[in-house]
Every structure is written in structure tokens, then in C-alpha cells.
Amino acid sequence: MLTMQEVKSHYFFTDTDAELLKELLPLARENADEMVAEFYDYLLKIPETATFLRDEATLQRLKKIHSDWFQSLFSGRYDNSYLVNLQRIGHAHVRTGLNAHYVNAAMNVVRRYLIELLQKTYPTIEERRKYRIAAEKILDINLDIISSSYQEEELRKVFLSHKLESKLIQAAERFTYGLNLILVLALTGVSLSVVALFLWDLIHIFQGDFEKGILSALGSLLILWMMIELMDNEIKTLKGGKFNILIFIGVIIVALIREILISTLRHDALETQAFLAGTLLILGIVYYLVARSQVERAH
Secondary structure (H helix, E strand, O other): OOOHHHHHHHOOOOHHHHHHHHHOHHHHHHHHHHHHHHHHHHHHOOHHHHHHHOOHHHHHHHHHHHHHHHHHOOOOOOOHHHHHHHHHHHHHHHHHOOOHHHHHHHHHHHHHHHHHHHHHHOOOHHHHHHHHHHHHHHHHHHHHHHHHHHHHHHHHHHOOOHHHHHHHHHHHHHHHHHHHHHHHHHHHHHHHHHHHHHHHHHHHHHOOOHHHHHHHHHHHHHHHHHHHHHHHHHHHHHOOOOOOHHHHHHHHHHHHHHHHHHHHHHOOOHHHHHHHHHHHHHHHHHHHHHHHHHHHHHO
16 A cells, blocks of 8 residues: 555655645635536536435535545645545545546546636746646546545455455554554653753763763764654654665664764773674665665666
């Protein structure tokens, strides 16, 4: 199952695109009612879709849902929560028995409306083009994710246990997400402890134990840097990114550097210090090879 970060990368959707869409949010809010009216005028003219809209209460509820969805296109925040919400929309379409053809056709109505709205709002071609490209990307992403629900439905017809598997996978994903949250909280607590340790090392400096205080403080700063990198990576993971193995290797390298500093302070045997230095060299080579491999894959 793809993450939102992976989906965005496949459509070359960048942070710049997200910012451009966010700039359009006031415009979307002003015209949401008009878009919804045009959208449902189209659906009510098609007998196959009009059958789902006969009840007035249902019609008004769906109009509100589609208005919120339209405005969410320009929220500027497109993480895994956004992905899950689109999957729910797709599953709702599948449950009602709506043919995927009408989902694609209706999305084209939204696309046409947006293009015409941008043409009226931004007469300059250069300015309009950047907004249009970003808008088309997010519409394509929405259609892709919503349409994938129909593919899942086909799989259910083939695999009898697919429903159970989906629930197990969903439960596992939520459990993993919860563990990541706990890990972020734990890292926050440890980081605060490291700050306290750093302050304690500074006290040693002022008490006259200059050499020990400096080395210990430096080691504490390295640990604090390590904690910042780990927390930053975990936060990116919660937002839909992948764990960067380079961060893990870098953490080991930082921990080893601190151990070398402490070993020097303790005046350990030369063999011990040589072993630590050799290990650090090997880890440095591994870090270089992994970093080079990631760059090559990116190109």
C-alpha cells in the first residue's frame, strides 16, 4: 500500500504545488457553492447518477460533503490523513454501487470548472499556468486514490479473505502509527533529559573540572543532535515519509564518537581506542556507500 508521500512523488507533486494550491483556498471558498451547483446539475441530468439523488435530505448532505471535499483540494496539507479520507470517499462510492465511469466523468466536470475559474481570475497566462498545473496534479491524485477503491473491490471478488486481510492490515497500520507516536513522545522525554545533562556538564566546567566538563558537554551536544535527527525523522514518518537508513547509521556514528571522547577521558588502553577508531572508520565507509546508493537511485 502506497503512502501519500509516494503518491505525490509519482505525480511530481512538490511543496511548491502545495503552497500554490493553498493560495487558491480563498478563491475556492468563494466559489464552492457555484461549483457544487454545477456539479449536481450535471449528475442530475444522468439517469444512472440521478437515482442516487432522489431524496432531498441525501442530496443536501452530499452537496455539503462535496463542498468540503472541493475546499480540501486547496488545504495545502496532503499527508496520510488526506490519503485515508480519499480512500473513505472511494469506498463510499463502491458501497453505493456507483460505476467508476461516472466518478471519472464527474471529476472532469470539476476539472473543467477549475480551469474556467482560473482563466477568469488570472488573465495572465504565466501566472495562470502555475496554478493550473498544481490544480491538475491534485485532481489526478484524488482520482487515482478514489479509483483504487474499485480495484480493491475487484480483489475482494477474487480473494474471499480479503476483507479480513484488509482489517488486519488496517489494524497493523494503526498500531504502527500509535507506536510511532509513543516513540516521538519518548524521544521528547529523552531529549529533555539530555538538555539537563548538558547543563550539568556546564556546571562541571564552572567548578574547575575544565577538561572533563568540555568533553562531557561536547558528548551531550552530540547526543542532543542525535535526538533531534531521530525526532525529525519520526515526524516525517508520521507525515507519510519513509525511514531514512542514513539517520540510523548517523546515530550509531554519533554514539561511537561520544564513546571515543569518554574513552579518551578515562585514559583507556590504546587497543580499546584503536578498536573504536577502526569501527568509526568502517561506519563512515558504510555511511558513504549508502548515501551514494541513495543518490544513484534518485537519479
